[in-house]
Amino acid sequence: MRRRRFLGDALRATAPLALAGPALAQRPRTREPPQPFATVALHYMTWLEQGAWPFLSTWPILDPQHPVPQPYRADDPAVFRRHNALAARNEFVWLWSWWGRTGTIGGDSTLRAYLEGDPGSPVQLIILYEATGLLTADAAGFFSFDDPDNYRQFVDDMAYLDRTYWSDPRHAHRFLHIGDRAVVFAWVSRNFTGAWPAAVAAARGEARFFLVGSEFTLDLMADGETPRVRPDLAEVAAPLDAVSSYGIYDPRYVPPSGRLDAAYTDRYERAIRGWPPLLARLAPHVSFIPPLQYAFDDHYARPAARNPPLQSDLEEALAVARATRSLLDDARAGDPRYRNVLPAVFLVSWNEHVEGTAIEWTVEHGYQYLQATTTTFRE
Numbered sequence: 001m002r003r004r005r006f007l008g009d010a011l012r013a014t015a016p017l018a019l020a021g022p023a024l025a026q027r028p029r030t031r032e033p034p035q036p037f038a039t040v041a042l043h044y045m046t047w048l049e050q051g052a053w054p055f056l057s058t059w060p061i062l063d064p065q066h067p068v069p070q071p072y073r074a075d076d077p078a079v080f081r082r083h084n085a086l087a088a089r090n091e092f093v094w095l096w097s098w099w100g101r102t103g104t105i106g107g108d109s110t111l112r113a114y115l116e117g118d119p120g121s122p123v124q125l126i127i128l129y130e131a132t133g134l135l136t137a138d139a140a141g142f143f144s145f146d147d148p149d150n151y152r153q154f155v156d157d158m159a160y161l162d163r164t165y166w167s168d169p170r171h172a173h174r175f176l177h178i179g180d181r182a183v184v185f186a187w188v189s190r191n192f193t194g195a196w197p198a199a200v201a202a203a204r205g206e207a208r209f210f211l212v213g214s215e216f217t218l219d220l221m222a223d224g225e226t227p228r229v230r231p232d233l234a235e236v237a238a239p240l241d242a243v244s245s246y247g248i249y250d251p252r253y254v255p256p257s258g259r260l261d262a263a264y265t266d267r268y269e270r271a272i273r274g275w276p277p278l279l280a281r282l283a284p285h286v287s288f289i290p291p292l293q294y295a296f297d298d299h300y301a302r303p304a305a306r307n308p309p310l311q312s313d314l315e316e317a318l319a320v321a322r323a324t325r326s327l328l329d330d331a332r333a334g335d336p337r338y339r340n341v342l343p344a345v346f347l348v349s350w351n352e353h354v355e356g357t358a359i360e361w362t363v364e365h366g367y368q369y370l371q372a373t374t375t376t377f378r379e
Helices: 002-013 050-055 077-090 108-117 148-166 196-204 233-237 262-282 314-332 368-376
Strands: 039-044 093-098 125-130 181-187 209-213 291-293 344-348
Touching: 039 077, 077 108, 093 108, 108 148, 148 181, 148 196, 148 209, 196 209, 196 233, 233 262, 262 314, 291 314, 314 368
Parallel strands: 039 093, 039 344, 093 125, 125 181, 181 209, 291 344
Antiparallel strands: none
């Protein structure tokens, strides 16, 4: 499998992985697509259903030949196959939202339906471990692993995923591996406290996985270059293999215009360039995967939160994507500051319409976010 081999090579020799794809613009079918440049892992919202439709900020268009709004259930096999066809064309990876060993939409039954509903798909998955639905938080929103229930839940979930999917010959090839370790993204690990390192060590005793934490933020020190991080970052990063985040939206930095403007993009670029040297100093074994996002709007779903929407047009989306590409270019060229940058991007999102981040075709944005992605992350 090319994805696994390239990413394994990248870890050993810092050679970039190339896994995005061609722009969506129509091309002659006989033309060879450009070589992809980086693994683009897109969050796949697995719990979209009819009850969520009144809260959508963007409306999907499943068939561009008939551009009418078509909300759908995320567990519809026909939707899986249509999405997989587009993902395969562009060599995307799904950052698969997993809500545990349940029979409800978004849970393990949805994952099984996906794997069985399109068994020949070459599209690989990274499990996005939805801690907010699987672990117990305190009143401040922190998840203590001194709580034996949280500790055991995480260990048992990793063992289950490994036994059922990652190491099972029927399914292992459907999941992105680095070497012999399946990649898993732990949301929201920056709020994990207590015996988190011990829980990861216990889980590694029962499963093999490459653990990506969600520690990245846009916060910077007064010098405007150095990331502002939690004081115990070295301790909490110690059990991780890489650091990224779920998107780059932060309501504190949204300008009055609500645009993903040059100032927002500049802050993002300074942050993604500041994190690799910081990690090299505090946690030398930990790699960095830049996160990316083009928009956010949750005012229908969470009106009381009053989060300011963030929007971008094609040029603004291209600008922020190019900031990511520039970092990957420098890492590929051997810049010593970025030796720990993996040739990959965690992009929010393919179809998170409740938060208005989707890059699939929508009424509101057409295919401009998909175009920005496929145009930027290819050779």
